[in-house]
Amino acid sequence: MTAPHKPASTSAPIHHIISHRWSPRAFDSRPVEPEKLRSLLEAARWAASAYNAQPWSFIVATKDDPENFQRVLECFVEFNQSWARHAPVVALTAAFLKFPHNGQPNRYAFHDVGQAAANLALQAAEFGLQIHQMAGIDPEKARKTFGVPPDYEVVSGIALGYPGDPAALPDQLRERELAARERKPLAAFVYAGQWGNPSPLVKP
Amino acid sequence: MTAPHKPASTSAPIHHIISHRWSPRAFDSRPVEPEKLRSLLEAARWAASAYNAQPWSFIVATKDDPENFQRVLECFVEFNQSWARHAPVVALTAAFLKFPHNGQPNRYAFHDVGQAAANLALQAAEFGLQIHQMAGIDPEKARKTFGVPPDYEVVSGIALGYPGDPAALPDQLRERELAARERKPLAAFVYAGQWGNPSPLVKP
Numbered sequence: 225m226t227a228p229h230k231p232a233s234t235s236a237p238i239h240h241i242i243s244h245r246w247s248p249r250a251f252d253s254r255p256v257e258p259e260k261l262r263s264l265l266e267a268a269r270w271a272a273s274a275y276n277a278q279p280w281s282f283i284v285a286t287k288d289d290p291e292n293f294q295r296v297l298e299c300f301v302e303f304n305q306s307w308a309r310h311a312p313v314v315a316l317t318a319a320f321l322k323f324p325h326n327g328q329p330n331r332y333a334f335h336d337v338g339q340a341a342a343n344l345a346l347q348a349a350e351f352g353l354q355i356h357q358m359a360g361i362d363p364e365k366a367r368k369t370f371g372v373p374p375d376y377e378v379v380s381g382i383a384l385g386y387p388g389d390p391a392a393l394p395d396q397l398r399e400r401e402l403a404a405r406e407r408k409p410l411a412a413f414v415y416a417g418q419w420g421n422p423s424p425l426v427k428p
Numbered sequence: 429m430t431a432p433h434k435p436a437s438t439s440a441p442i443h444h445i446i447s448h449r450w451s452p453r454a455f456d457s458r459p460v461e462p463e464k465l466r467s468l469l470e471a472a473r474w475a476a477s478a479y480n481a482q483p484w485s486f487i488v489a490t491k492d493d494p495e496n497f498q499r500v501l502e503c504f505v506e507f508n509q510s511w512a513r514h515a516p517v518v519a520l521t522a523a524f525l526k527f528p529h530n531g532q533p534n535r536y537a538f539h540d541v542g543q544a545a546a547n548l549a550l551q552a553a554e555f556g557l558q559i560h561q562m563a564g565i566d567p568e569k570a571r572k573t574f575g576v577p578p579d580y581e582v583v584s585g586i587a588l589g590y591p592g593d594p595a596a597l598p599d600q601l602r603e604r605e606l607a608a609r610e611r612k613p614l615a616a617f618v619y620a621g622q623w624g625n626p627s628p629l630v631k632p
Contacts, residue, residue, distance in 0.1 A: 236463065236470040239445060239554045242547055247476055259440065261629050265618050266440040269611050271546060272451055274563040276610070281617040284627050292621045331538075332563055335583060338542025339549075342475060343446055346550060350443045359478040359536055371623040379539060406480070407473050413485040414469050417496045419575040423488050425465050 227252070227387035230405055235428075245349040247356040250393050250401055251311040251385035255288065260351050261313065264384075267347030273336035279320040280340040283370055287312045295369055300381045301360040307397060308356070311383035316366050317341060318378050337379050348384065355384045431456070431591035434609055439632075449553040451560040454597050454605055455515040455589035459492065464555050465517065468588075471551035472544040478536035483524040484544040487574055491516045503570040504585045508562050511601065515560075515587035520570050521545060522582050541583050552588065559588045 227250070232243040265282060273279060285292040296314040297305055308314060317340075319333040330336075345355050358381035366378040390401040410426035431454070436447040469486060477483060489496040500518045501509055512518055521544075523537040534540075549559050562585035570582040594605040614630035 232474045234470050236466040238467055238471045242471045258629055262440040263442055265614055266438050267442045267446045270436045272561055278612055283619045335538040335542035338539035339546040342543040342546035357476055408482055410469055415487045425462055
């Protein structure tokens with residue numbers, strides 16, 4: 225068995241890096257080339273953000289730095305550690321919660337960290353890499369471990385690498401790894417004129 | 429003068445749809461093909477989200493529906509209305525603030541709306557379209573205008589179309605439209621081992 229190929233089942237044509245992005249839990253042990261990692265972070269860098277505040281930060285560790293890899297890994301919840309430990313790269317994202325230009329709260333801090341993460345994920349897909357973003361982390365443990373300052377919040381965990389053989393996963397995770405990807409239909413979330421009224425653009 | 433071409437000045441190679449995405453204020457009056465709009469929304473649909481909750485919604489209006497176009501436009505602050513009124517498409521994004529599977533608050537609601545918006549923006553760039561996302565909106569006016577339910581929050585505004593001639597903009601906006609795009613260097617936000625310590629991956 226090799227890594228699954230899971231292109232999205234789309235109702236309209238989309239770019240292949242968007243349709244081929246998915247979130248594996250089985251990763252190949254093959255290291256990620258440092259120049260590719262740099263391109264992933266560069267892609268994140270060019271995301272849009274409110275007032276160009278660029279509220280995103282990344283704490284990154286590769287397996288060839290086992291001590292820091294372990295320190296990032298231990299900020300994930302145990303379930304996520306169980307599979308993410310096999311990825312060659314792990315990371316945490318963080319958000320600066322204020323606007324640098326006036327010190328006021330940035331309502332878009334998490335939103336724009338999300339935009340940067342999406343860019344990173346798509347650049348990964350372009351290289352045949354994939355990332356798995358995790359809500360299951362311990363943000364305060366990460367704050368203590370890495371000295372994250374007040375006014376910043378640790379947002380998410382990331383496991384990153386070349387997708388691997390799902391045979392290495394426990395039974396239940398292997399099933400999820402091989403299952404088709406699912407999304408709500410467009411008409412469930414694209415509206416016109418009134419909330420809940422499907423836009424004519426997306427009527428089936 | 430024609431629409432500016434503003435590829436990012438990158439420190440590592442990134443996919444052209446990521447480097448060529450930018451946020452114009454001058455839009456061409458040319459309508460956007462409905463099938464392309466559908467592809468943009470389909471790209472948003474396939475974004476990643478925590479627990480696959482897909483917390484994003486979009487309220488979309490095209491200029492051939494002038495009444496609804498105006499209703500969306502009037503949810504933007506006046507400054508944004510002044511230039512966005514010339515775009516052929518305007519939209520609002522909204523976030524569902526709870527997880528559907530358990531009704532608990534979704535810490536990633538805004539984050540994942542951001543991921544969907546980033547996908548939409550990149551699919552737009554693939555077609556030679558661009559979007560300009562706006563923090564400058566009146567979310568509560570949008571809630572009243574469109575009947576956005578409790579547990580949802582209106583997040584951002586979007587103007588969308590083919591980039592246009594900056595000559596149509598007032599002087600100050602024209603300067604910003606033509607200025608080079610800027611970002612913090614990678615070493616300012618990619619860390620290893622400790623907050624603020626640049627990762628060896630991104631050292632210049």
